Amino acid sequence: MEEKRAERKRAKWTKFCPKCGKQTDIFFDSVCEDCFREGITLLEPGNLEISLGVCKQCGGYFKGREQTSIEAVVEDSVRKELRKKYGLGCEVEIAELRREIEEEERRARVVLVVKAEIEGLELEERAEVAVILKRETCERCSRIAGGYYAGIVQVRAEDRIPADDELAIAEEIAYSSLDEADFVSKERMLREGLDIYVSSIECGRRISRGIVKHLGGGFSESRKLYGRKEGKDIYRVSFSVRLPGFKEGDSVALDDRVISVEKVIEGKGIKGVDTKTGKPLFLSKKEMMRARRI
Numbered sequence: 001m002e003e004k005r006a007e008r009k010r011a012k013w014t015k016f017c018p019k020c021g022k023q024t025d026i027f028f029d030s031v032c033e034d035c036f037r038e039g040i041t042l043l044e045p046g047n048l049e050i051s052l053g054v055c056k057q058c059g060g061y062f063k064g065r066e067q068t069s070i071e072a073v074v075e076d077s078v079r080k081e082l083r084k085k086y087g088l089g090c091e092v093e094i095a096e097l098r099r100e101i102e103e104e105e106r107r108a109r110v111v112l113v114v115k116a117e118i119e120g121l122e123l124e125e126r127a128e129v130a131v132i133l134k135r136e137t138c139e140r141c142s143r144i145a146g147g148y149y150a151g152i153v154q155v156r157a158e159d160r161i162p163a164d165d166e167l168a169i170a171e172e173i174a175y176s177s178l179d180e181a182d183f184v185s186k187e188r189m190l191r192e193g194l195d196i197y198v199s200s201i202e203c204g205r206r207i208s209r210g211i212v213k214h215l216g217g218g219f220s221e222s223r224k225l226y227g228r229k230e231g232k233d234i235y236r237v238s239f240s241v242r243l244p245g246f247k248e249g250d251s252v253a254l255d256d257r258v259i260s261v262e263k264v265i266e267g268k269g270i271k272g273v274d275t276k277t278g279k280p281l282f283l284s285k286k287e288m289m290r291a292r293r294i
Ligand SMILES: [Zn+2]
Pocket: 017, 018, 019, 020, 021, 022, 031, 032, 033, 034, 035, 036
C-alpha cells in the first residue's frame, strides 16, 4: 500500500521532454538537455560580415586607423555577435587561420572554437568564418610616401660642431625610439649638425630626451602653426638639442693641429696648448666652430 502510493506520487511528477518525448527532470528552456543543445547554434557564420584593410605597402592589417590582426578582429566580431544574440560573454579560441590570397580578392578563412555558457550549460562549437581583406594604403605608409613630418630634432653642439660619433649615436637613438606608428621621414646632414625629421611630436621629444640622456646637454622646443585639420590647429615642433661644448681636458683637432683644452672662457673661446709644439694658444668662438673633438 505504502509502495503503491510512493509510485503514484513519482509517476505524478514524472516529466517528459515535449520535443523528443524523453523522460527527464531537468529542463532547459522547457526541453531536455539534448534538444536544447541541438536547438542552439552559437554562431551562424553567414550572419557575420567581417572585413578589414590590408596595406599593400607594409602588409599590415587595419580596422579604420588602428593596426590590428585578423585574429583580433574575428574574436571581436564573434564576441559582439554573441552578445547581441544571447546577451552574454563567451570565450573564443582561434583554432586555425588560413589566408587565401587570390589575384583579385584577398580573403582569409578562420576556423574557431566558440565556448559559451547558456542556462548553466557549457556549449562548444566549431565554426569557420570568412574575412574579406580590402587592399589599401595605410595612413603611415601614405604619410611616408608624402614625406610627412610633425617634428624636427636638430642636433647641434654648444660653440662647436658635433663629432661624427655623437651624430651616429643620435641617429641610433632616433631609430630605436620609434613607436610602431612612428617613422623618420628624412635626415639632413648640415655643417653644424644633423636634422632628423620625424612623424610625431611625441616621438621627437622622446628622441631629444634620449640624446641628452646619453650625450649630455639639453634641449628646447619651439612650435610653429602649419595648418588646420578637423577644426584643430596643427603644429610642427622643432627640438633644438644642444650637446655640451668643449671642456677642460678635451683634445680638439683644428686644421692640422691637435689642441689640448686647458680652459673654456664662456662666450669667448678656449685656451689650450698645441700638443705638437707645446705652445699655448687661444681659439676664438669662430675657430671653435671649425674644430672637432677627437
Ligand atoms: Zn528532448
